[in-house]
Amino acid sequence: MALVKLIEYEDASPEVRAVYDDIMTSRKVDWINNFWKALASDPATLKRTWESVKEVMAPGALDPLTKEMIYLAVSVSNGCGYCIASHTAAARKAGMTDAMFGEVMAVTGMANETNRLANGYRVPIDPAFDR
Amino acid sequence: MALVKLIEYEDASPEVRAVYDDIMTSRKVDWINNFWKALASDPATLKRTWESVKEVMAPGALDPLTKEMIYLAVSVSNGCGYCIASHTAAARKAGMTDAMFGEVMAVTGMANETNRLANGYRVPIDPAFDR
Amino acid sequence: MALVKLIEYEDASPEVRAVYDDIMTSRKVDWINNFWKALASDPATLKRTWESVKEVMAPGALDPLTKEMIYLAVSVSNGCGYCIASHTAAARKAGMTDAMFGEVMAVTGMANETNRLANGYRVPIDPAFDR
Amino acid sequence: MALVKLIEYEDASPEVRAVYDDIMTSRKVDWINNFWKALASDPATLKRTWESVKEVMAPGALDPLTKEMIYLAVSVSNGCGYCIASHTAAARKAGMTDAMFGEVMAVTGMANETNRLANGYRVPIDPAFDR
Amino acid sequence: MALVKLIEYEDASPEVRAVYDDIMTSRKVDWINNFWKALASDPATLKRTWESVKEVMAPGALDPLTKEMIYLAVSVSNGCGYCIASHTAAARKAGMTDAMFGEVMAVTGMANETNRLANGYRVPIDPAFDR
Amino acid sequence: MALVKLIEYEDASPEVRAVYDDIMTSRKVDWINNFWKALASDPATLKRTWESVKEVMAPGALDPLTKEMIYLAVSVSNGCGYCIASHTAAARKAGMTDAMFGEVMAVTGMANETNRLANGYRVPIDPAFDR
Numbered sequence: 197m198a199l200v201k202l203i204e205y206e207d208a209s210p211e212v213r214a215v216y217d218d219i220m221t222s223r224k225v226d227w228i229n230n231f232w233k234a235l236a237s238d239p240a241t242l243k244r245t246w247e248s249v250k251e252v253m254a255p256g257a258l259d260p261l262t263k264e265m266i267y268l269a270v271s272v273s274n275g276c277g278y279c280i281a282s283h284t285a286a287a288r289k290a291g292m293t294d295a296m297f298g299e300v301m302a303v304t305g306m307a308n309e310t311n312r313l314a315n316g317y318r319v320p321i322d323p324a325f326d327r
Numbered sequence: 328m329a330l331v332k333l334i335e336y337e338d339a340s341p342e343v344r345a346v347y348d349d350i351m352t353s354r355k356v357d358w359i360n361n362f363w364k365a366l367a368s369d370p371a372t373l374k375r376t377w378e379s380v381k382e383v384m385a386p387g388a389l390d391p392l393t394k395e396m397i398y399l400a401v402s403v404s405n406g407c408g409y410c411i412a413s414h415t416a417a418a419r420k421a422g423m424t425d426a427m428f429g430e431v432m433a434v435t436g437m438a439n440e441t442n443r444l445a446n447g448y449r450v451p452i453d454p455a456f457d458r
Numbered sequence: 459m460a461l462v463k464l465i466e467y468e469d470a471s472p473e474v475r476a477v478y479d480d481i482m483t484s485r486k487v488d489w490i491n492n493f494w495k496a497l498a499s500d501p502a503t504l505k506r507t508w509e510s511v512k513e514v515m516a517p518g519a520l521d522p523l524t525k526e527m528i529y530l531a532v533s534v535s536n537g538c539g540y541c542i543a544s545h546t547a548a549a550r551k552a553g554m555t556d557a558m559f560g561e562v563m564a565v566t567g568m569a570n571e572t573n574r575l576a577n578g579y580r581v582p583i584d585p586a587f588d589r
Numbered sequence: 590m591a592l593v594k595l596i597e598y599e600d601a602s603p604e605v606r607a608v609y610d611d612i613m614t615s616r617k618v619d620w621i622n623n624f625w626k627a628l629a630s631d632p633a634t635l636k637r638t639w640e641s642v643k644e645v646m647a648p649g650a651l652d653p654l655t656k657e658m659i660y661l662a663v664s665v666s667n668g669c670g671y672c673i674a675s676h677t678a679a680a681r682k683a684g685m686t687d688a689m690f691g692e693v694m695a696v697t698g699m700a701n702e703t704n705r706l707a708n709g710y711r712v713p714i715d716p717a718f719d720r
Numbered sequence: 721m722a723l724v725k726l727i728e729y730e731d732a733s734p735e736v737r738a739v740y741d742d743i744m745t746s747r748k749v750d751w752i753n754n755f756w757k758a759l760a761s762d763p764a765t766l767k768r769t770w771e772s773v774k775e776v777m778a779p780g781a782l783d784p785l786t787k788e789m790i791y792l793a794v795s796v797s798n799g800c801g802y803c804i805a806s807h808t809a810a811a812r813k814a815g816m817t818d819a820m821f822g823e824v825m826a827v828t829g830m831a832n833e834t835n836r837l838a839n840g841y842r843v844p845i846d847p848a849f850d851r
Numbered sequence: 852m853a854l855v856k857l858i859e860y861e862d863a864s865p866e867v868r869a870v871y872d873d874i875m876t877s878r879k880v881d882w883i884n885n886f887w888k889a890l891a892s893d894p895a896t897l898k899r900t901w902e903s904v905k906e907v908m909a910p911g912a913l914d915p916l917t918k919e920m921i922y923l924a925v926s927v928s929n930g931c932g933y934c935i936a937s938h939t940a941a942a943r944k945a946g947m948t949d950a951m952f953g954e955v956m957a958v959t960g961m962a963n964e965t966n967r968l969a970n971g972y973r974v975p976i977d978p979a980f981d982r
Contacts, residue, residue: 199449199546199559229456231441234448238560244644245441245567248637252437257426262393263434269397270404270438272971275537275799278445279438280973281456284723294724295388298762301971303394305769306383307401307410309964310362310376314409316927316956317365318330318935325360325412330939331949369953375775376960379768403578406668406930411580415592425593429631432578436638440571447534447563449542461711461808462818491718493703496710500822506906507703507829510899514699519688524655525696528662532700535663537799540707541700543718557650565656568645569663569672572624572638576671579627580592587622587674665840668930673842677854687855691893694840698900702833709796709825711804723973753980755965758972769965776961781950786917787958790924794962797925802969803962805980819912827918830907831925831934834886834900838933841889842854849884849936 202233212236215246222250229282261290269304333364343367346377353381360413392421400435464495474498477508484512491544523552531566595626605629608639615643622675654683662697726757736760739770746774753806785814793828857888867891870901877905884937916945924959 205216205228215236216228235242253263264287271279284297292300336347336359346367347359366373384394395418402410415428423431467478467490477498478490497504515525526549533541546559554562598609598621608629609621628635646656657680664672677690685693729740729752739760740752759766777787788811795803808821816824860871860883870891871883890897908918919942926934939952947955 198451199447199542200556227455229453230450231445231448234450235444237448237556238564240644241444241560241564241567244641245444248641249437249441251633251637252430252433256430257424258396258430258434262396263430265389265393266397266400266431266434267438268971270400270435271442272967273401273404274439274442275966275970276442276445277970277973278450278452279442280723280971281452283438285456293388294761297723298765299383299387299389299394300397301968302383302762302765303389303397304401304971305765305964305968306380307398307414308405308967309960310380311402311405311407311410311930312927312963313366313372313376313956313960314362314407315930315932316330316923316935316959317362317368318932319361319365319409320329321409321412322360324358325416330935330952368949369957371775372953372957372960375772379772382764382768403574406573406577408577408580411578411592425630428592429634432575433631433634435578436571436575436634439574440567442537443534443570444563444567446537446539447542447566449539460713461709461804461821489717491715492712493707493710496712497706499710499818500826502906503706503822503826503829506903507706510903511699511703513895513899514692514695518692519686520658520692520696524658525692527651527655528659528693528696529700531659531663532666532697533704535666536701536704538704538707540712540714541704543714545700547718555650561645561649561651561656562659564645565651565659566663568642569660569676570667572642573664573667573669573672575628575634575638576624576669578592579624579630581623581627581671582591583671583674584622586620587678661840665836668835668839670839670842673840673854687892690854691896694837695893695896697840698833698836698896701836702829704799705796705832706825706829708799708801709792709804709828711801722975723971751979753977754974755969755972758974759968761972765968769968773961773965776954776957780954781948782920782954782958786920787954789913789917790921790955790958791962793921793925794928794959795966797928798963798966800966800969802974802976803966805976807962809980817912823907823911823913823918824921826907827913827921828925830904831922831938832929834904835926835929835931835934837890837896837900838886838931840854841886841892843885843889843933844853845933845936846884848882849940 198230198234200234200237202230203236204233208236209239211239212242215239215242218250219246231278231282261287261292264290265292265296265300269300269307272301272304273308329361329365331365331368333361334367335364339367340370342370343373346370346373349381350377362409362413392418392423395421396423396427396431400431400438403432403435404439460492460496462496462499464492465498466495470498471501473501474504477501477504480512481508493540493544523549523554526552527554527558527562531562531569534563534566535570591623591627593627593630595623596629597626601629602632604632605635608632608635611643612639624671624675654680654685657683658685658689658693662693662700665694665697666701722754722758724758724761726754727760728757732760733763735763736766739763739766742774743770755802755806785811785816788814789816789820789824793824793831796825796828797832853885853889855889855892857885858891859888863891864894866894867897870894870897873905874901886933886937916942916947919945920947920951920955924955924962927956927959928963 268283399414530545530549661676792807792811923938
């Protein structure tokens with residue numbers, strides 16, 4: 197179980213409801229997932245985290261699908277079960293196919309392997325890479 | 328310094344040279360970076376790792392640039408200095424602009440933050456995500 | 459389920475009971491939590507770990523509450539579910555309020571984000587910090 | 590070397606200068622450390638990160654010294670060299686003594702050890718902790 | 721639940737069945753564990769990963785038991801629940817006793833502690849180690 | 852540079868010298884490596900850490916070489932540069948050949964890859980492994 201009470205919309209303060217409303221409007225959904233209901237126990241963290249996520253994940257030089265797949269890859273690498281489940285769902289909603297999911301997993305796995313080979317052999321950075 | 332001797336092309340055995348040749352041909356480059364020169368101290372690992380990387384990073388459901396940015400994000404998350412330098416170079420070569428680089432960093436940073444918030448609050452996975 | 463049999467007080471050897479007794483006396487509790495019951499399958503590790511934890515967590519230049527919050531922050535950062543649950547309980551017992559819990563989470567999340575930004579940009583250490 | 594050009598005050602755009610000014614005013618310092626000069630290559634990330642750090646690290650239920658020591662402990666646990674150097678300096682400025690530094694390290698080390706023992710034995714969470 | 725459908729032998733394509741057959745023959749078992757049934761949703765990753773694992777875990781300069789204990793130690797350090805369970809089983813099958821299991825855990829815990837002490841104190845590498 | 856002054860034998864207090872003497876006697880060496888010279892700034896941590904390492908690394912159900920290779924694998928996985936350098940040296944002294952080193956790296960790399968694949972696919976633990 198969560199370490200804090202999950203705060204439902206009907207029990208939320210006006211400032212928490214304002215964030216919930218913005219989440220639902222921005223994402224075009226009609227429910228709030230547990231992550232935000234947990235953060236709502238600390239309204240300052242809820243607001244700051246939502247505004248940062250909203251800004252970072254907005255379309256920019258990268259499209260939302262690419263951003264969601266990067267988010268997923270990092271979450272897989274860190275082993276965050278909640279984040280893997282929620283960002284797989286978000287990436288699929290943004291257009292990730294089964295084949296893309298498989299390739300995100302494959303790249304994430306391979307990067308974790310070669311990261312350790314580079315660490316373990318203490319490979320010096322090539323001058324061409326160290327500008 | 329590296330924990331093994333870096334093996335230059337002119338000092339390499341035929342089986343190592345065959346891998347070096349395939350790396351240079353596949354990547355359209357005329358030099359070998361230190362990662363492979365270190366792995367060459369264990370030819371079986373060199374060959375297996377190169378063939379796996381080549382297969383995983385080939386164009387598929389995801390294009391090479393997207394794959395390189397995912398590789399970079401994982402390497403940043405794991406703090407592998409060599410891999411950050413080499414995959415930033417590879418991603419730039421595949422078309423990553425300064426703005427894209429900034430967004431990869433921003434998404435990676437944000438994912439690391441919310442991964443810990445989800446861990447710390449022990450947020451239960453929503454039934455909608457747990458198919 | 460645990461990978462070893464959890465050893466209850468009544469089934470414990472005299473050397474394990476001695477550690478259990480010291481845990482209960484030192485912590486002013488009348489039960490043993492599962493972590494120690496698992497370690498009891500390896501009495502040398504049980505004894506060494508308990509004595510180290512007891513020494514490290516004793517009041518010193520830092521008070522026990524501060525130490526418990528640092529322990530919690532590291533456990534959250536590492537994603538250890540058991541440790542998050544047990545050290546949240548320990549920190550609350552030592553005086554951590556809901557507001558303090560929220561701030562520990564916020565600082566832990568932010569540190570994880572900026573750790574990756576510093577890694578990713580390969581920021582050189584300022585001479586003023588590198589004494 | 591950094592993967593981006595570090596932006597000095599005199600070369601900064603008005604929006605970057607505004608952040609630099611706020612950092613110097615808030616922290617009562619007359620220089621900008623490299624972390625912010627690197628982020629300045631992406632002004633949106635610079636502004637968002639600074640505002641988040643400023644909010645999170647402000648005195649609240651926890652005092653600034655406690656927050657800096659938690660930040661340091663997480664940075665040590667993650668192995669971020671830049672962050673260890675900069676947050677040790679920040680914690681010392683906020684009052685961390687040599688003895689406190691030693692205890693932060695000791696708690697961080699011990700937490701990392703027991704996090705793995707709990708993982709490795711797959712210790713089930715006690716009902717008393719799983720509220 | 722898994723994020724993909726687990727593919728049973730009777731529902732598998734010929735190429736997946738060929739890998740399953742090789743796993744069962746190589747390991748002298750008559751069933752396939754869930755890891756491979758999940759990877760089977762991406763046959764290229766299934767085949768590449770199995771062939772790599774088979775090659776890496778074959779007897780060589782190190783015997784299979786030592787390799788399994790190293791695999792277990794890394795999995796414990798990374799907190800991968802599935803991998804801890806499956807590689808503890810594999811190591812036990814290869815001859816790991818209860819006492820050996822306890823020592824693998826103890827070494828893994830201690831390494832995680834001293835890794836952070838070395839990070840935290842920013843200990844410079846001794847010339848004698850930096851060949 | 853280290854964050855604390857490295858304490859040389861000639862400048863050490865009697866309690867620190869006693870630990871240094873025990874390290875040199877136990878390891879049959881005539882010098883102290885920087886890790887211990889850094890910990891000496893906190894004599895309680897120096898003594899506790901040395902005694903724990905000495906106990907954990909002593910021959911038991913596992914021989915010293917196997918223990919050193921596990922220590923190395925964990926240090927590589929965590930990316931601790933100092934620990935990789937010092938435990939590679941220790942493992943070589945205990946008998947690790949070049950071929951063994953290559954296999955430790957290969958197993959460590961592979962474990963890191965499959966740990967993430969298991970995380971990413973959220974593979975459920977097989978009943979046979981979950982005793």
